[in-house]
Amino acid sequence: MPTARPVLSLIVSVVLLAGCSVAHRANEKPLEPPRPVAPIPTVIAPPQPEGVDGTVGQPGNHACTAVTGPDNLVKRPSSQWIAKPFGWNDGGLPAFDLCTLVVGGQPAVIGVSSLAAPPGTLERVANTLGMYEPAEKLGGAARDLGPGARTSGTGIVFEAAQRIVRVTTTSGLLDGELLRVAVSVRNAVPRVIRPARQSDSACQVSNAMAERFIGVLVQLRRDYRMNGALTCIWGTTEATVAIVESLHADSIPEARQTPPPRPAPIGRPGYYLPDQGELVFRKGRRVVRVSALTDPPREIPLESLLDIVEPLLPLFLR
Structure with missing residues (x-):
């Protein structure tokens, strides 16, 4: 029995230390879960619509x-x-x-x-x-x-x-x-070498949102129609925004990627591909691709692509 008191004291000390440690941890700010890394585009150009090979397009010397x-x-x-x-x-x-x-x-x-x-x-x-x-x-x-x-x-x-x-x-x-x-x-x-600015009035409705994304007045405009399909491009040496209407009521090859792309709240169907800076969807009879690229590369939020194309949506429902 003479050893009981020291053992009891040791147990009390351990309990007190543990309690202090728990109290100390309770006062600390909880660790934040790791935030996912925002994907940035890894491409230098969006995918081309099917059928663009020089048999249709913009006339003139090249x-x-x-x-x-x-x-x-x-x-x-x-x-x-x-x-x-x-x-x-x-x-x-x-x-x-x-x-x-x-x-x-x-x-x-x-x-x-x-x-x-x-x-x-x-x-x-x-x-x-x-x-x-x-x-x-x-x-x-x-x-x-x-x-x-x-x-x-x-x-x-x-x-x-x-x-x-x-x-x-x-x-x-x-x-x-x-x-x-x-x-x-x-x-x-x-x-x-062609003039930097070639504009189509149909694209003007998205001009303000494209320039807001780019951040400055654009230096490059490439707006044109091929077989009725509209292309709108705004750019500088540091950023480019493009809205391209497909020549045909074709499929959406991006949908067959593995893993499949994220669904987008537009079109039937619609997809968002952050690693390509692209939003692609079917609206009416045509497939539409909206893309934005920057140098240095930065995240392209889905909301930015939706804002850029939204003013043109009535046109794609014609």
Whole structure:
């Protein structure tokens, strides 16, 4: 029995310490659950509507018609070049004016940035397209494309007249042919640069919301219609907003992604893809895509995309 008192004292001390610890923790602020990281877009351009390949679109001179004309003095010994007559814009960042050139039966998409490119744009575009090799590997004429020109198995990107130029194909061209196309386009760029502003009155109803998202007066407008389908684009060198109405009552390929995209409270059906900065939905007979991209990339809230397209909704119900 003589040891009972020390043991009892030890037990009381442990209980008191535990009670103090609990009281101390009770006075502390509860730990906040970890906040989910806001997704930011990982793309430089929204997906193109089906059927946009140069057979329909904006009329007028573009890089593809320029390189097939008599002013192109680059020798073309191995294949015939045919320009599809129309052009379009991808609404990306930077936004590109695009056209299709058929080289020996192989289609190549040529893009010229719609605005003069700030420093660092060429490298960013090349990295996004997976073009990491110096263009010199294609041949000595690549020196005419400048020191930053880069290539891959299916294309080439370079700078000309302060514009970013890209040539891309699905299966690639022979090195010599790809280089001939690139040098031809480089020579033609000064002649095919288009005015920055091309507006359609139908797009004006969303102008204020687009500029509110961008934060400044826009430098670029690319509004046009293709087979009745409306495209509205607002942009600067740091941000682009696009509303593109599909040419057809087509499907929504984004719905087949894994995992499936988040439903959106618009359209039947409608989806929100934050990693692409995109809202896509069916309204009436057409599929509509609304996208917003920024540099540096930032979160594109669903509410922002809904606000931008809301004034145009009556048009899509025609």
